Amino acid sequence: MRGLGDHLSVGERIAFYRERRGYTQPVLAGLVGHSTDWLSKIERGVRKPPRIDKLAELARVLRVPLGDLMGQPVLMEDGEKHMDDVPAVRDALMSPRRLSKLLFGRTAERQLPQPDQAQVFVERSWGDYQAGVLGDVIAALPGLLRTAQELEDLPSGDQRRRGLAVSARTHHLAATTLPIEVPAPRLRWTEETEDGWIVLGFDAIEGGRMPAAPWKPDELASTLDACTIKAEALSTPSAALQKVGLKPIGDGSDFAAWRDLTGGATSPIILPEWVPTDRLDALAELETHWRQAVAGDAVLHHDLRQDNVLIDTGGAAWICDWNWPCLAASWFDLVLLLATAHADGHDATTLFEEHPTGRGVDGDQLDAALAALAGFFIVSGAQPPADWSPYIRQHQTWCGEVTLRWLAVRRDWKL
Known part of the structure; x- marks a missing residue:
């Protein structure tokens, strides 16, 4: 031993x-x-x-x-194969289902876990975390994360709401491993109310507020500075993040919305009127190259937009809501963020090219990423309303529009 x-x-x-x-x-x-x-x-x-x-x-x-x-000893003397938790956590944390039901399809019929039963094990691991028995937490995370993702597949109703609460608590346990240099509020405690709400206690950001809408130049600059710090700290996964395990963006999946439209898998009738249907082939071709364009080993936030940023009293930006971390090129986190800036009249292309993570990125790489995100958001926004988030379709459509309009400007297309 x-x-x-x-x-x-x-x-x-x-x-x-x-x-x-x-x-x-x-x-x-x-x-x-x-x-x-x-x-x-x-x-x-x-x-x-x-x-x-x-x-x-x-x-x-x-x-x-x-x-x-x-406190996680390893048996060295016996002949049994050492059980390495790292690949298991990695596989569990970035399961294809986590990014989008639309991209990855419906799950097969199977026996799903019960939220109350799963909660017992999640709370036990939170107790281990608070007590400092971190080896047990790491060992338990692969199974907990797989269960959490299955809870997200429960049918609509009270059981699903309960399952989502347990899933959120599980993923926040896994998200306690960001390097200290990352400008993000630290999770300090969690509590559950009697009616099933999960309360998360983060470090207070003095005077913390969302950036103004439309984007102000100084607040946008502070947010881009925070992205630079984040990119430097997460250029490769830390030892702790390697323990949690992350997968490349789109592992086992694909951004294929435009190709599905041109190939007949999705009907163009679902598209908003402003989408240029005469550009579908060009969009599908750009989308084909997204994976090669954004490949990398940096840790991404993967949902970086205006409402996931806080500005403190000193004007510094803090990045919040780390629900979808994955691995790719650092610059990919800028794409959706700067698309929102483009919508507010800022020169998104110049800001991208001048940012440390964007320097040297080929224009076709950026366009491939813009096409992939635009297609995903536009087609997602055209899906039936979601009972778990009444405004999600409206938000997705808006994200798709601002992303496609930035791409159209870059390509000199008319919308």
């Missing part, structure tokens, strides 16, 4: 490996950018264990596996 026994807390494990390395508390605290008091309180159990990303940094400095600090 490698590492310490399960009876030791995370803080005691840090102290053990620190002493084994010959580090004093001031030295180790300085190596990870914290005070001696911070480290002392963690080792003594006075302070809650650090987030997984900080534990990963401590493990790197102490030169021990992250699992050893979390």
Whole structure:
């Protein structure tokens, strides 16, 4: 057996490996950018264990596996195959169903879990997280995430609403691993009301408010600066995010709305009148190249728009609502964000080209991404109303329109 026994807390494990390395508390605290008091309180159990990303940094400095600090020992002597949770969590977190029922089709008939039963296991893992038993949390996440996604497939009604609440609680447990450098409010606690609502407690953003509509130049600039910081911090998944597991955008799926329209799988009659049907072939051709265009290993927010940003009293921007993380080129997060800026009269193309993540991106790459997103949102918006979100179709149609209009300007098309 490698590492310490399960009876030791995370803080005691840090102290053990620190002493084994010959580090004093001031030295180790300085190596990870914290005070001696911070480290002392963690080792003594006075302070809650650090987030997984900080534990990963401590493990790197102490030169021990992250699992050893979390109390997740690995059997080394027996002949059994080691059960690695990382691929399992990765497969569960970015299941194709998470991005869009429209893109990936209806799920086959199967026995779906019950929300009340699933909640028992989710709450147990939240208890482990609060107690610092992070190894158990990581081990449980693959199964919890698979169950959460199945809960989202429950038929409409009270059971579905309950299932969505349990699913949200599960995914927020998995989302506690963002690197500290990312300008995002930190999740601190969760609570469930008697009538089934999930309350999430995040760090307060002083004076936090949505950016003004239409976009003001200074607030748009602050948001683009936040995107730069995010892109630098998430250029590759951190150790903690690797533990949670992320998949490439569109893994097992495809943005194919325009090709479905030209191929007859979807009738053009569903399209809004302003969509240029004489451009369907050109849009389908651009859409064909989206996957190659946006390929990359950076961690994306994947839903970055005006209502997922907060501006604080100092004018800095904070990125919220990390529900759909995946892997792709960093610049892809700018596409929908700048499409909303284009709608407000800003020069979206120049802003894209001048942004650190957009420099060097070929114009055809950007156009392929715009085409893919425009098709997805426009066709999604044409679907029947959703009982779980009465305004989602209107919102999707608007996102499709602003994205397609930016593409039309770039291509000198008339809408």
